[in-house]
Amino acid sequence: MKPAVLLTHRLYQSTVVAIEARFDAIRLYEGPDPDAVLVRVGERVRAIAGGHVSADLMAKLPNLEIIANFGVGYDSVDTTAAKARGIVVTNTPDVLNDAVAELAIGMMLALGRKIPQADRFVREGQWAHDAYPLTGELNGKTVGILGLGRIGKEIAQRAQAMKMRVVYHGRQKQDDQPYIYYNNLSDMARDADWLMVIVPGGAATQGIVTRDVLDALGPEGAIVNLGRGSLVDEPAMLDLLETGKLGGAALDVFLDEPRVDPRFFALDNVVLSPHQGSATHQTRHKMGQTLVRNLEAYFAGHPPPNRVI
Numbered sequence: 001m002k003p004a005v006l007l008t009h010r011l012y013q014s015t016v017v018a019i020e021a022r023f024d025a026i027r028l029y030e031g032p033d034p035d036a037v038l039v040r041v042g043e044r045v046r047a048i049a050g051g052h053v054s055a056d057l058m059a060k061l062p063n064l065e066i067i068a069n070f071g072v073g074y075d076s077v078d079t080t081a082a083k084a085r086g087i088v089v090t091n092t093p094d095v096l097n098d099a100v101a102e103l104a105i106g107m108m109l110a111l112g113r114k115i116p117q118a119d120r121f122v123r124e125g126q127w128a129h130d131a132y133p134l135t136g137e138l139n140g141k142t143v144g145i146l147g148l149g150r151i152g153k154e155i156a157q158r159a160q161a162m163k164m165r166v167v168y169h170g171r172q173k174q175d176d177q178p179y180i181y182y183n184n185l186s187d188m189a190r191d192a193d194w195l196m197v198i199v200p201g202g203a204a205t206q207g208i209v210t211r212d213v214l215d216a217l218g219p220e221g222a223i224v225n226l227g228r229g230s231l232v233d234e235p236a237m238l239d240l241l242e243t244g245k246l247g248g249a250a251l252d253v254f255l256d257e258p259r260v261d262p263r264f265f266a267l268d269n270v271v272l273s274p275h276q277g278s279a280t281h282q283t284r285h286k287m288g289q290t291l292v293r294n295l296e297a298y299f300a301g302h303p304p305p306n307r308v309i
Contacts, residue, residue: 005024008052047064047065048061052077072151075228089307096151099277100151107250110250110271111222142194143156143164146170146195151198169184189214192221194224195213198226207233219246219247229256
């Protein structure tokens with residue numbers, strides 16, 4: 001019999017097709033009563049494909065062996081519960097680096113050059129009556145990257161192509177990197193024009209961008225967050241944006257997404273995106289391929305190539 005794989009949420013179509021061809025796929029999200037589905041099939045499930053896996057869900061799957069997370073970040077998986085049960089957890093790194101880095105630069109351009117406002121200016125017919133105000137540019141500015149991992153390095157390369165100066169902060173200095181390292185995040189924010197937040201979420205990084213860090217960034221600085229909403233003190237960020245003590249914010253993630261604090265909607269110094277870092281057809285297809293390879297390797301008795309737990 002094919003191993004039963006539980007799909008916790010709707011995945012990219014080519015991923016679903018690949019899972020159905022190789023495994024006994026169970027779509028938890030399609031029925032009106034997910035709990036009834038779990039009661040009926042819970043004992044058969046040996047794998048989960050997707051994310052948002054709580055300890056409670058694991059408890060309803062007594063024979064669960066592996067969680068193949070659809071994404072590089074796996075903070076939506078209760079890893080403590082997984083470790084306690086000896087459940088393997090995998091992710092999908094690398095294949096989404098380019099897509100996220102592209103959006104990072106795009107959001108910087110959108111905020112710095114006020115592209116959404118310029119679009120609205122033209123659509124509303126204002127250009128016929130007045131010239132659009134001058135904006136800033138990225139050339140010559142300093143971007144401080146919080147998290148010089150795989151994606152952070154891709155962002156750094158693209159920022160350099162925009163003729164920006166790159167500095168970074170992380171848990172430790174990376175001696176093989178050419179960028180200036182700061183061991184204090186507030187010091188880096190003080191010296192940077194842009195703060196790029198791209199570290200993983202989770203308890204270790206929750207609230208790492210504090211009010212003090214945002215104060216150091218200042219009224220001429222801007223923050224870009226493509227990591228997790230939990231990384232930033234969101235109420236403090238809103239206070240500073242509203243009072244002009246923080247120059248701007250380009251945000252792809254939020255503290256309680258998809259519920260976004262409506263205070264953001266009244267601000268003209270923000271660019272908002274609905275967590276679209278990896279949301280391209282080619283990247284989601286590659287993520288699905290990686291997820292399936294992890295499942296195939298595990299059930300063939302081999303170490304999954306992207307095991308994180």
